[in-house]
Amino acid sequence: MKRSEPQRPGERLFALLLVVFAGYMFWESHAISGFSGLTTGGVMPMLASGVMVLTALVILTETIRKTRTAEPHPQGLISYLFPLRVVLFTVLVAVYVAAIPSVGFLPTSGGLLFVSIWALWRRGPVWSLAISLLSIGVIYLLFRVVFSVVLPTGSLWQ
Template identity: 25%
Template sequence: MRSRLANAGVGLWAGLVLLAFSFLYWMQADALPRSSLGGSVGSDGLPKLLGGALAVMSCLLIVQSLLASPEKRQQDREGLPSRLELLRALGFWVIAAGFVLALPWLGYPVAVAAVLLAIGMYYGRRPSAWLIGFALAGAAIFYLLFHTLLGVPVPTGIFMDLLAR
């Protein structure tokens, strides 16, 4: 007969991965530079709080999976996403990673328009005037919201530099 640890299943592994992630997150938060202008709670306060909360939730998930009945563990296994669903999610993450990598060079408005167009096409829309208009309008709205209204500095990229000349 297999041990409870061997039968713990998805919840245990997810909890262990999230616990490791929370540790790495905490370490990165702890490495944030300290400011003499900060009060009693520095710039690392909120990230450390989030890392600690993730660690607590991960431990609860681990305990819950170890105490779960065999029927519950079987239900958890049956509720897992299919391989196709995982690949579609991975494709979305690849688009997001491309956005992050292209952002400094393309600039915020162009990168946002490109990612909105790519996501629309990824989810089945054919390239059309409507989809291009949606991507351009979305980029303009996000640029106005973050750069103009909220004053968040956004990367300008090579295209905005060329237009400014």
């Protein structure tokens, strides 16, 4: 079967990084108990990471065989993997996750909803606020009241 499908941007570099990552995991697995026995805690991690190394090499070979679409460059990988929208949203989610323990679940979730809906939908702040409040209300009722799920509380706001 000829592999004629085109490479994704940065795919070659990514495949190379996978080999390095798999090699590092094998080294880490070896550090658990070395080759001291066949039933030690490190055997299965070494087998699994060994499979990772082998398959990563196969993936690298497969990728090299694909039709090259652009010059391999770290920028290709970064722009393909991390478009601005994904980066900004991920940063927003990271801030949200970091803020939960202090600010509390409900206000942070409301904030995340409002900012995301406003930025992604572009229907105006009032519309976004209304949908965010409604969603938070439904989430609270459904999980806290109906399912009795413990929601993360914050040190500033319960």
